[in-house]
Amino acid sequence: MLASTLGTMPSSSLIPLAGPEKLTPPARLKRWWQRLAPQRQDRFAVLAPLVAVVLFLAAIVAAFGYLRLEEIEREQEAVNRDVEYTQQRLRLRLLERQEQLMRIAREVSNRELDADEFQSRAEAIVNQYPELESLSWIDNRRNVKASFGSVSLAPHLVKKIGSTLEPGESVSSYNLARELQQPIYAMHAAGANSPAVLQLHIPFSDRARFLGVLLAEYSIDGLFRYGVPAEVSARYAVSFHDANGGLLAGTSIAPRKPGARLLPWDKPVNFYEVPVSPVGNGLIIRAQAYRASLGVVGSGLFWLVNALSLMTAWMLIANWRHTRRRMQAQQALISETSFRRAMENSMLTGMRALDLQGRITYVNPAFCRMTGWSEPDLVGRTAPFPYWPEADIDSLSSRLQEELAGKIQSSGIQFRVKRRDGSLFDARLYVSPLIDAHGIQTGWMTSMTDISEPNRIRDQLSASHERFTTVLEALDASISVAPLGSDELLFANKLYRLWFGTEAGGHLQLVAEAGVPATPTSDDSLDPVDAFAGLPTNSLPDSDPESAELYVDALGKWLEVRTRYLSWVDGRLAQMVIATDITARRVAEEQSAAQIERAQTASRLITMGEMASSVAHELNQPLTAINNYCNGMVSRIKSQQISEDELLGALEKTAKQAQRAGQIIHRIRSFVKRSEPNRSPSNIESMVDEAVELVEIEMRRRNVRLTHYVAPRLPVLLVDPILIEQVLVNLLKNAAESVDAAQRPTAQRSVMLRVAPTQVDDKPVIEFAVLDSGQGLAPEVMARLYEAFHSTKAEGMGIGLSLCRSIVESHLGRMKAENLYNGPDLTGCCFSFWIPMIEVLPPKARLPAGQANDNQGHPSKT
Structure with missing residues (x-):
């Protein structure tokens, strides 16, 4: 250090x-010590002995630790050496038995031993070596040909002659010895009634022909008793384990969990294990030294030295902490005094102290900066003070007397202060008694704050509030605010008061008629705590407003009502309602709807006008037939060349032609007749048939083949059938004109109408598609396809497709158009629209009997 x-x-x-x-x-050291402050010299004087004691304790611990590690290392080397020696003893013992058994196997392979002689030899070997439990001769069919077991072996474990080798581990080892033609060691796990044994499979072979195996079974306990040296088992806890760590024989001090791998830091002291050769990992010998002494760490000297060192270090630390606390208290006192002085000097609030006679005894720098007078100019002065304005001296003198008498309120007083340069500012003064350390009042402490800026801001806020109120009063919308669950009206502008008065009834009426969920009221409305306390009002201004349009009978006006929740200035949850007069807009919308309806009727009339010549030609055929039938009957009656049956047949044909002409006229009248939209359950196939019959004359005139398909079992749609027929007629007529304009050959002049159910946005709909083989739509035409009064035909008005789209969208559907391609070639166009399915009563329960049908779709051609 x-x-x-x-x-x-x-x-x-x-x-x-x-x-x-x-x-x-x-x-150098002496000079450095002399330059240190006394506090730092005391600190180093206390820390030096502490460091010496800590170093001494560390040296003792390191020495004892080194001795302990040396002792553990020597014991570990001894354990390793003895375990290796034991493993070699077991290896030699097993190899000796293996050599003897291999000689017997060769004799059997050479047919020098039969089953009886093998039985005798097996009995001699088993009786000679106690670790051997049994010897068995197993042929190439896994049948026991000869077997002998020791007297200690349970009768049910002795293999019977003529029995078959048990399935499981023995069979797998048998097959392995058969494949490798080498001795195989295998551990046979312990069963419910059988202990674990070590098996040796020695194969018999005659010129590479497998004859069977010699199965020798070793007792694990026998190997342990006769294979482990007595001096090793006396010093260590020796045990045999299988590959999974399970205990087979011996004693284990620290057994591990089956299947768990022993980590390096989990190994106990003086522990060692090795696999037994030639068995391999199936049999592991493990040894751990018995703990016979406490070692150097357990000696009394070690703990005595540690205790004395810790006690000395504790006393030094306690002395150092006591000295440090005393120095800290002294430093804290100095810091506190400096802090209070710095805080007083850095405050923006002016501080002034008066004695009981009204003489100034203290002022802080902030007070001097406010007034412009220095501390020597103010300390010791009595009233009138130099910062008093001359015009306010009388009132301020009386205030000073109240201050000295302790009559100033805790809220303070406001007065004007004159700076040294003569300028004035507003200030607020707070007064409190000045108490010394003995609890005796020695004067009065006052704090002064410059409030010129707050007063200016307050005046600006008042003016801003006045302007805001003026704007709200001049709005052409009614605005009202009321708390939830109460009849109190918090705010209402001029238009609201003009419409509904000064009560909250109009506000509640608008909320109720607009469909806003009513808020529950309770008997606790008089409680000062809001019934809606706890709601997250800070997030209410961000919520989306709700709007509705309603008609108020009392005013005779249509109003658009918008509501939203907000947090009022006092924290209560309130609801604001903005009502705007939209009567003019609603009238305009109604007039626009009437114009659209008249445009639809005009479109149908225009369509029928364009088809007038074709209709006249169509009507000419039944009328000509009627005339011919009548003339023929008259001439034959006059000549009396007609029978009654022939006359009836001619009259029936005449009636059919008249009925056909009447149907054509009725269909045309129904199509062009102006009527209010009437949505009713309508049969899809009937609407398609009506539209097809209306346009088939135009199709024949333009030499265009019309094919239509209606899917079977379609539901009934809730639509206006005349409007849907108008859409279909317009689309089919446009398709025929497109095919005629494209000048297609006769085989390619076709229009297809297809009606089938489909899915749009996971909703079931009915799709109507008109496909033609015309010239398609150009990109610039596609962009303005539904634009009103835009047409690609010289005589067109440009309202047909616009009306069609309006009709489809009024039925909650959509309409689209796309070109058809065959590779790079344009082959036509497809106009399609869909109508959503709405459940209605079945057609047979709704429609007249004459219109009911089996609703089976079928293709037809015209």
């Missing part, structure tokens, strides 16, 4: 004042 402190000192402080030689290290 001393060296680091010396290193941080400037180099100039180490240069001697006189003499050519530099100071020696002790001289």
Whole structure:
């Protein structure tokens, strides 16, 4: 620490004042110590012994730790060496038994031993080596040919001659020995009634032909008792484990969980384990040294030294903390005094102290800056003070007497103050008694604040409020604000008072008729706590306003009512209602609707006017037929060359032609007749048939083939059938004109009307599509397709498609147009619109019997 402190000192402080030689290290240290402040010398004087004790304790702990690590390392080396020795003993023992058993296997392979001789040899070997439990001869079909077990083996575990090798691990080891043609060691796990055993499979072979195996089973307990040296088991806890860590034999001090891998920091002291060769990882020998002594850490000397060192360090720390607290208290007192003085000097509020006689005893810098007078000019002065205006001296003198008598209110007093340069400003003065440390009042403490700016802002706010109120009063909309759950009217402008008066009834009437959810009222409305307390009113101004249009009978006006919630100035939740007179707009909308209706009727009349010649030609055919039938019957009757049956047949044909002419005239009258929109459950197929019959004359005149398809089992639509027929007639007529204008050959002059259900935005709709083989739509035409009074035909008025789209949108549908392509070639155009499905009663329950049909769609051609 001393060296680091010396290193941080400037180099100039180490240069001697006189003499050519530099100071020696002790001289430098002495000089550095003399330059330290007394407080820092005390701190270093306390810390030096503490550091020495801590270093001594660290050295003792390091020495004992080093000795302990040396002891653990020696014990670990001993454990490793003894475990390796035990493993070698077990390995040699197993290899010796393996050699003897392989000789028997070769004799069996060479057919030098039969089953009886094998039985005798097995009995001799099992009785000679106690770790062997049984020997079995198993042929290539896994049948036990000969077997012998030790007397200690349970009868049910002895393999019976003629039995088959049990499935499981034994069979897998048997197959492995058969494939590899080498001895195979395998651990057989313990069962419910059988202990774990070590199996050795030695294959029999005759010229690469597999004859079977010699199965030897070792007792794990026998291997442990006769394979582990006695001196090793006396010093260590030796145990055998399987590959999963399960205990097979021996004693384990710190057994681990099955299947858990032992981490390096989890290993106990003096612990070692190795797999037993040639078995492999299936059999692991583990050893851990018994703890016979406490070691150096457990000795009494170690703990005695630690206790004394800690006690010494604790006493030094306690002494240092006591000294530090005393120095901190002293420093805090100095800092507090300095802080209070700095706070008084930096305050923007002027502070002034008066004694009981009214003499100024103290002023802070802020008071001097406000008045322009210095502290020497003010301290010791009595009334009248130099910052009093001459015109206010009498009133301020009386206020001073009230101040000295303690009669000034806690809210303070407001008066004018004169600066040294003669300018005036408004100030507010607060007075409180000045109490000394003994609780005795020695005078009065006053604080003065410049309120010129707040007064200016207050005047501006008043003027702004007046202007705001003037604007609201002049608005041509009614504005009212009322709290929720109360009949109180918080604000109402001039137009509201003109319409509804000064009560909240008009406000509540507008809220109720506009459909805004009513707020519940309770008996707690007189409670000073708002019933809606706790609602997030700070987010209410950001909410979307609700609007509605309603007719007020008392005023005879249409009003657009908009409402929104807001937090009033007193924190209550209120509702603002803005009502605007929209009577003129509603009248204009009604007139516009009437004009649109008249335009629709005119469009139908124009359409029928364009088709007049074709209609006349169509009517000429039934009228000519009627005339011919009548003339023929008259001539044949006169010549008496007609029978009664022939006369009836001719009359029936005449009646059919007359009925056909009447149907044509009725259909035309229904189409062009002006009527109010009448939405009713309408059959889709009937509407399509009516439209097709109206335009088939135009189609034949222009030599265009019309094909229509109506999907089967379509529902009934709630529409105005005449308007929908008008849309279809206009689209079909436009399609025929487009095909005729394109000059297509006869085979390609076709128009297709298709009606089928579909999905739009996951909603079921009925789609009407008109496909033609005409010349399509140019991009500039597509952009202005539905624009009113825009037409590509010389004689067109430009209102047909605009009216069609208006009719479709009035039925909550949509209309679109797109060109049809066959690769890069333009092959025609498709106009389509859809009407949403609305559930109505079935057609047969709604429509007259004559109009009901099976509603089966079918294609037809005209």
